[in-house]
Amino acid sequence: MGMSAEDEQGASPREEEWPEVEKAEKLARGAALKWASGVFYRPENLEGLGHYRSRETQRNSSIQSRLKSTVQSYLEGVSAGLEQLRSAVQEVQSVCQELGAARWALLDCADRFQDLQQMRALMAEHVQLASVVQVLPQLFSVQEVFSHTLQLLRGQHLLEAHAEIMMMEHLRDDILSQLHLRGLSSAQATVLSYFSGLQELNESLAKQLWGIVASSLQLVREDPVLFVTAVRIIEREEKIDDTLLLDATFLPPGRPKGWRQKFYHVLQETITGTRFHTPRLDAEGPGLSRHLEALQRDIVSELRVVKDLMVQCVPAHYNILSLCAATYHQALASHLQDILREDLDKQALFHLLKWVLHVYHSSEMMGHPDLLPEVDVSSLGPLISPELVDQTERRYVVKLKASVLEWMQRTLKTEFEEWFWEKEPETDHQGFFQSDLPIHVIEMLNSNIEVTSSITDSLQQKVYNMALEELEAFLGRLREALVQRGKEHQQDRTIPKHYVPYLLAMLNNVLALSSSVPTLHPNSSCREVPASLRAALDRTQKKACQLLLEELLLDLQPLCVELASRKWLSGAQLVNNMCEVIDKYTKDFSRVKKPLFKLLLTECELLVANQYLRALMQKKMVCKGKEERRQFCDRLLQDATQLRELFCSLGLDRSQQNLEVVFAVRELLCLKDTALLSLEVLGFVTKYPDVSDEHISTLLDLRGDVSKELRHLVLEMMAQHPQALPESYQPIFSTILVPAPELPFCLRKGKCA
Template sequence: MNMKHLEDEARKAALNEIKNMFKTPSQLEKLSEYKRRAEMKKASADALLKSKIQNQLESVKVGIKQLKVCLSEVQDATNRVYDVNNLLEPLPITYNNLEDFRSEVIKYAQYGTAMEHLTNIANIEEKVKKTLQFIEDDKLLDAHQCLHELEISRDDLLYEVHIEPEKYSGTVDKITLRKYFDKVDLILQRLQEKIRLILSRCLHIVRIKPTMIVTTLRIIEREENSDEYALQQQKFSGFLPPGRPKKWRDMAMNILYKGVVDRIEGSKLENRSEKLWLVKDLEITRKIILNDLRLIKSLCTPCFPPDYNIFHQYIKFYHKALANYLNRIIKSKLEGNEYVTLLSWILNTYNGSELMSHSDLKIDSSKITGPLLQPEQLKKLETDYLEIIERNYQEWMNNILEKEKEEWLSKITEENMFQENYGEFYLTSAPFTIFEMIKEHLEVTNTISADITFDALLLSMRRMEIFAQNYRSDVTDFKYRHLKNYYQIKYFQDHIIAVINNNLKMIELSRHLKLLYWPQSQAKHYENFKRLIKTFQTNSEEAAVYLVEDAFIEIESIFNELFTSKWLQDRTLIKSICKTLDKSFSKFIHLKPDNLTLVMNIAQKMLTMNYIKALLSKRLSKQLNEIEIITPIDLILALSDILIADIELLVLDLTTLLGNYPSISEDHILRLFYIRSDIKPAIIREKIHDAMQAKKSPISTAKCDDIFKEITFNNKLW
């Protein structure tokens, strides 16, 4: 940037500031003060500038000094490199001069190797025999030592051939050496067979001679170290001795696992035709695993190196072998309670105090890798078992229905109709048989888990609902068959009473099952239970209607004669109705109290409906002073009060009647007053219209109000 330009800019800024400072003459008096301030500000700026410049100069001095040091070091390094180059110049000549020396060194090393292994090379036959005899005598450490010496002799010679292939015949020499030492492989094979035999009988040998297990493991550890050394050597030289790595530790683990598999497979029962074969088989398996793990924890653990973690390794072996065995059992197809046995054993016994959680073992459950069966397999087992339960329910409940229908149509005497001792109330064995059947299944599933029990409970309720629907259909067919041949089925009422009581008993037993097996925390599927109860309640109500309708069949003709001229002449008709109903109702004492109340309400409603229908059927027309009302029910009393009411107060009485019985229609009231020949129809209609206009919301809805909805007439009145 141009300094002159900066000075001009500074000058302009200063002039502007002075102009602003001295706008009035009075401000000139402060000139000396302004001047002093400016000098102080200038002195402060000069001091700050000097300080900054001084710091910059110090930094530059330090930098220059460091650059001088670096230059000196670079020059020194350059001189040293030059000296080294001078020293290295004669090395190629020296290297060529030492070629003969190097050859002699290699020969010396080869001669040294040959001399070192000369004994093994010259006496290989004798040493092989000696080693084999050690193996036969179970002197395995001595045998392994001899084998190790022979392998070292062979591998060292092969290594010498490998590092200088140009001086030897290459592959030919290697083949010759390996052929010369081929009996080493024989020793290795025999020793390996011996070790495999010992490991396969590990649990037996550890009881009688644990030192043999320790010896075997020492040999395996030595071979593992030799494998590691051979692999390290391969990284640097590319040479890997024949047969390496042997991986005897992996071999040992595989043999131990195979021994576990043989223990589990060898314990299974051959005869699956026995009823409890699976129970016995699993119990034998449990005892074997428990005893073996106790033995492993107490005897094998001290024999094996700590890094083997042999106890938990065996737990994994048994877990895996058992899982495979159980999968084979499942694939062979289970039957009936075999599902329960297997599920209970897997979910409860295996992880329970009888096996894995046994106090002698103290197994950390986190060490067990995965479940015995996958969740989808367990779900499939549960589903298959529930399907078996459902098939059993379907078959048994169908048989119960068939038995019920046979009893309905059988010609047995009244004394033998209900053989079971259920007291004064008529019942059949159906509810108790179904309940016992369901309870047995739920008790069995409860030994497995609460979830399966709840699923079984829902299934049971669903099948009970289907049974209730079929029961209802069969009872309806039974009713129509009875109506078709009225006198053929002598004890129709007795059987219907038993049906009504059966439905109530099924409700009671369903609630008992819910109390026993429905989890308190379970809120789902509650509508299933309510629907089941509703179905049996509907069955009871329909059967109660059938029972009352059958009682009314014999008095239907008497109702047809009410409010006729014959009725006026013969006042015994009402007594005949009462007598007939009393005879029919005499068997109702065999209904349970709740059912008796239900039936009596239906009978009261039906009696009222028939009586009112007869009353409104315009069979009779009389003067007010000639009317005498016979009133069996409160509703009929209400109608009788309307019928004999004063014409002037009729609107008020009709308003009360319409408020209490909203379903009564204009046609019903007109038909009622048809009996009153002293009142014209036009007046009645006018009173009815006035009452309907004055009617407010219903005062109270009577229980029998719906009777009027069921009373209809096809013929027109007036």
């Protein structure tokens, strides 16, 4: 249905004013239409239309009643509010009228306020003048008080003098504070100038106080009252400082004085200056040792004074004993670093390390029963750092190494000087040659290692390593000296007279050193000798053995030159002479200990076998027939048998002898059927794989009955059956050179024709 123009004009203002009403009405109509269409969808439901109409009518009446009631109560509240607003407006108008009246009254009194301002200024001036009048007697007596205070200070009446100074400072500071509050900073200079004497008094008092503090360790024993007085004055000043610092508005000149910190500083400077600012120290051990003993004695004594006496003279919060202990500790640490900058000898370094690492913390010093438990320097850290300890240990080892080197050089020189004595070397209870060399060397090294056990394990290990290095170097110098003595002896075999006995003594000495080296290790469960040192010992032993064998060789060579010659073929005298020489030397060899004797005997037998083979390889004669070859073989058999029996009698088993090669050579030479020669040579080569073609060729030449074809056949057979050297094989032929044959078509020492 449409609306009329009047309705639209009447509805427009309402809709513009209350747009929600129209929206609510549309929603209500839509909801009602939806409900009615749902209820009266079926025709049979139209019978209850009257019932629904009456029920909805009642509901609308109820809702309208409640709306009227709500609107009525709302309108009553609005009416009451409007009435209160009307009353408030009236009251505000009344107040505005009264304020206006008061404003006009105040404007009328403005002139009278100017008169009161002048009165206020006069009142402030009166108050200031009254204050000045009150302090005038004190101000007029300032100079007199200064003089009196100065006399008190000169008479060491410190408490009375300090009381006067505090009074004057209080008066000055009060005046300065008043000036500061009134902004009269320009007048402060005048006040400070008037009270300038206070500076001199403070300086004089402070000088006496710090002199007392510097002598505190002596005063607490002789006159503790003076020291206590100084502490009381310092504490007074600390309280004044604390009070002024709490009031941040004004801080007088010279404040805070900080005299308590100055007390600590002076006490620390006194401790440091009196004990540790010493002149240049003696860098040698005894001098440093005496200095450290004096430090130990004085520090313990002074700390006992602090604990027993000074602690009672100062407040507990000073913690004076801990302060002094820390000061001594730090000053001592710095002092020791200064000492370590000097070029200290090994004894001084040793004393310093022992003192720092053991004495300092022991019951003889900082762990003294009289200082415990209050003194605990373990919390202050080490006197010297671990790095400096390690550096000092290394310096000690370097110094000790130089000393050990010098000692060993002197010992070695003395040892070889004894070689030229007219008597044989000393013997032990078993008759073995020996000298004091190994005993002196081991004892010296062992004493240096053991003494460091009282310092640290690291130092002991460093010294042990150094000792092994020096022992190895000593063995090298010993070998060089042996070589030099050997060269000198070969030039004149009469010097020294007892050359062989001293060589034998040296062998025993090396054996003694070898058995004693494990005892040097500081850890008894770990006594392995380093490989380089074992090698040095072995080289020294071999060098002495070599010199002994060279001496034997010099006596054997004149006899060996005649071996395998026609003169040798004629009789047994040559081998008898060889046995006499060998027997003589082996009797000397018996003066060395068993393992060495066995070694010398083995080397001696190898030398004899080698020289015998060398003589055969010289090819001084060639058998001219069967008879001569038989004689040659018989001579070989007799010589080899006699030499073998000699060495057997000396204790060398046949299985250990190299002379068996002479028997093998004899078998090769005495073979009657040359057709079997190839087989015989093959067996020989198998037994002695280091034999060469030249050696076999020379032996075949000795027979005198081997044709070129047979020689070629034998050598070809050797080439077809090369032999490898077993690991345990003792080379024999490889050390023997075969002389090159002379060329028949060249002239001697001249040009070819």
